[in-house]
Amino acid sequence: MLRIFIYVGFGAVLLTLSIACVKDVDADQLKEVELSPVYEIDFIFSQIQIPDLTGDVPVPPQGIPVVEVRDTLDYDFLGEEFVTENLDSVALTFEFKNTIQRDADFSFEFLNEASMRVGRSFQIEVAQGDGENSVPVLTTETILLARADLTAIANATQLATTFRITQVDTTLTGLLILRSKGTYYFNYPL
Amino acid sequence: MRRLVTFFFILSFCAFSQNKPGLYDYSDLPQSLMSNPGTTIEFDYHAGVPLFSQFHINAGLKGGSLYDIIADDGRTVDEKITAKLEELSSDDYLTINQQLELLSFGWRSKKNPDTYFSGGMYEEFDFMGYFPKDLAVLAYEGNQEYLNQDFSFSDFAGTAELLTVFHFGYTKQIDDRLTFGARAKIYSSMFNVRSTKNKGTFTTIETPDGNNIYRHIISDANVVVKTSGYADLREINDSDSEEKAKEYKSTLLKKAFLGGNLGVGIDVGFSYKLEEQWIVTGSLTDFGLIVYNKDVETYAASGDYAFDGFESPIQFTGSGPQDFLDDLKESLSADTLSTSYTAMRPLKLNGSIKHVFNRYDDGTCNCYVEGKTPPYTDAFGFQFFSQFRPKRPVFAGSFFYYKRWFNFLRTKINYTIDEHxxxxxxxxxxxHFKPINMYIAADNLFAYSNVAKARGASLQLGINVVF
Incomplete structure (x- = not known):
């Protein structure tokens, strides 16, 4: 009799615990979990007016055949371990609004610590504008950096940008605005 | 009386979570004194079998279950995660509480038989982590679909603690109606990490007239993670040396036995007979705090920051080339501090009202010990539980039925409504065979048919010697 009651008592709880099971599930799915976030991050921006190009140097009557503005900035983001392992691609979108009556060449490239170019060099032609107070002429371009490009520039530490405008003279007016962003496509297991 | 019953009934509608519903006010077991030192008990001595007098574990997930993610239902795991992410809120959480009683003892005073002393020591691990919804969305989906929307840092909140508790309590039967009890506690914390009351937002806003296409803004950020006992652990992990690991184990043991960050606390409770067969009880446990001043590291970041991208090739603002990370660190004044801090223990409130009946004092059952006052063999009632957590209190309510089948076999069944x-x-x-008593309690029994669907589970078991 005593035993029966022991069995009834503890048995009720222990039975419940012992029949505990997991069903209708597939735990292997967890191995397939991949995070694919997409981040929108500003890239570079600038605003250029003619005096910015010529500086204090007087412009000769016949103009300056070519003015080139080059800048280098620290950019080692793509070398981070997490980025090199998990970044699938980057779409760099550029937007130029130009009212200067000249077209322009914009180029950029990635440099390593020795200031040597790594990976491709990129160039965008910016359409000429119609002068100050005119409706800006819009030029847009998207450059896709695929996995191979990203691998090539993984050891980049600097970003070099260049604006090149031809035949700059005192009659030119207006403004060239550059805005850009990067769309970063990541993909990594949980 | 009717008012009291109504009060408890109303409480049941806002009650959602529970700790040890079986053991509360289960006066046949000495462990009931741990959730209410004012429990009316009949035994004269007790001693828990060291390390085996109580093992307790409670885990709960508010907002979902494992089944929601790994169900074999034809959907891809990513589809299920996306759906769950949409459904969860920063109010959802995961909680785990585990206790192991190392020592438990008690005796009735010879000079004053209305007084019962009890004491002991137990180890406790307690974790409470809220679902950081915004940060999870940012990590899982990115910011592309959430332009102009704030990602809040306040979603990031949680605590974890490993500690030892030394306690000594006093239970006094004041008169035929009232029993009062109190318990003093000394906490010795081995490990603690807590991050609460964070604030600030990260937003990517579209700026058609701005410098660039977007502006990324960290606004009014104040994120603090306080730790104690972590720096030692990290050092060992970094050194990867066996000697260091041994050293850490020894340090941990010292911390467990009053060498850790110390704190004090009290429990108080009562039982009161409203009428002969109606009893109300109430208790407040772990009203205390711990001062963390050993092996402390606090990580803090606060401030504002805005990023438009890199200005190049011409800096019309006249500023030099930017270093994004340096600027960010400078603006957010990220620091690692060693300043001590104090934290309250998670306060718990319990209460119950019960009706007892069926007292077989005519000798028709063997449900009581000869020579002792025949007890009521049945009881039903309602009990509630509340625990203070970093964001808000959690609640639970239980209806229960107690049955003393025989002197050696007693049960309590409870139906609980909680957040899980x-x-x-x-x-x-x-x-209860002579002095040896064994018990086992489990909650959420229906969930055991498919544990993956369970949103909470609780188990307590142990062996005592009770006279």
Missing amino acids: SYYNVGLLVST
């Missing part, structure tokens, strides 16, 4: 489940049925069974 509306279908939580639990059972406690205790056997």
